[in-house]
Amino acid sequence: MDNIIQRNNVKVTGQGTAAIIFGHGFGCDQLVWNEVIQEFKEGYKVITFDYVGSGKSDKRAYSKERYNTLHGYKQDLLEVCDAFEETSFIFVGHSVSSMIGMLASIDRPELFSKMVMIGPSPHYLNEPGYRGGFDRSDISELLDMMEVNYKEWAKYLAPVAMGNEDRPQLAENFEQLLCSNDPVIARQFAEVTFMSDMRQELSELKAPTLILQTQYDAIAPMEVGKYVHDHIAESRLVVMDAMGHNPHISNAGETAAVIKEYLTE
Secondary structure, three states, X not given: OXXXXXXXXXXXXXXXEEEEEEEOOOOOOHHHHHHHHHHHOEEEEEEEOOOOOOOOOOHHHOOOOHHHOHHHHHHXXXXXXXXXXXXXXXXXXXXXHHHHHHHHHHHOHHHEEEEEEEOOOOEOEOEOOEOOOEOHHHHHHHHHHHHHOHHHHHHHHHHHHHOOOOOHHHHHHHHHHHHOOOHHHHXXXXXXXXXXXXXXXXXHOOOOEEEEEOOOOOXXXXXXXXXXXXXXXXXXEEEOOOOOOXXXXXXXXXXXXXXXXXXXX
8 A cells, every 4th residue: 555655646635534536637746636625625535646657656667568558547546546445436537537537437336436527538639520629640740749849849738728828827837837747758648648549438437427628628629528428328517617628727716616516416
């Protein structure tokens, strides 16, 4: 247990019996949840962690083989859960973490009572009959840019992902967060994220699921949120007032309020 706690930099806060675990998205770490989790510390046992290779995780535990698919990250999540005595968790995942949580729940359906997905996307590429938001050439260019000039890539991606042009500090802070990553690990995580296709798995998820979609999201467009909702049987789609791909950062109050309302019904 101690090994997993240290490996994934697991933190536990809050006063409560129900366990709620927050999974960060690509390029991020658990600190992105700082404002949101304040609203859950009364009534919940709050668990945050960093996927191996991100944040303050033990990067010595990273291997290209294990983390070459989302299943490696799914294993991280399951091992973090197993480090506790709880038999049931509420999982809140942002972006690619939504799909990681889904895979974990499909593997161990008894482990997750409810799922919350913020800006989820099962597939980022445009295909015949499916608009994921990116052409394959777009993704190839992004991955190439990461290799050639990682800092320029971060400078480009941060405002695109964050949105909220009227609050430039948000993009600047997000750029710094992206730059704090190991470029080699981030490049592989990006490829695994943007090239994944989890559309077939959506119908296998049985846990009640809340999907949070912002008014405008350049990374996971509205059509994608609706697609996820249409293919998960027990799901609810809430379109927030927030803008951008990171409402838990830009609109933490609204994000927490919508999740809380769903969990307390």
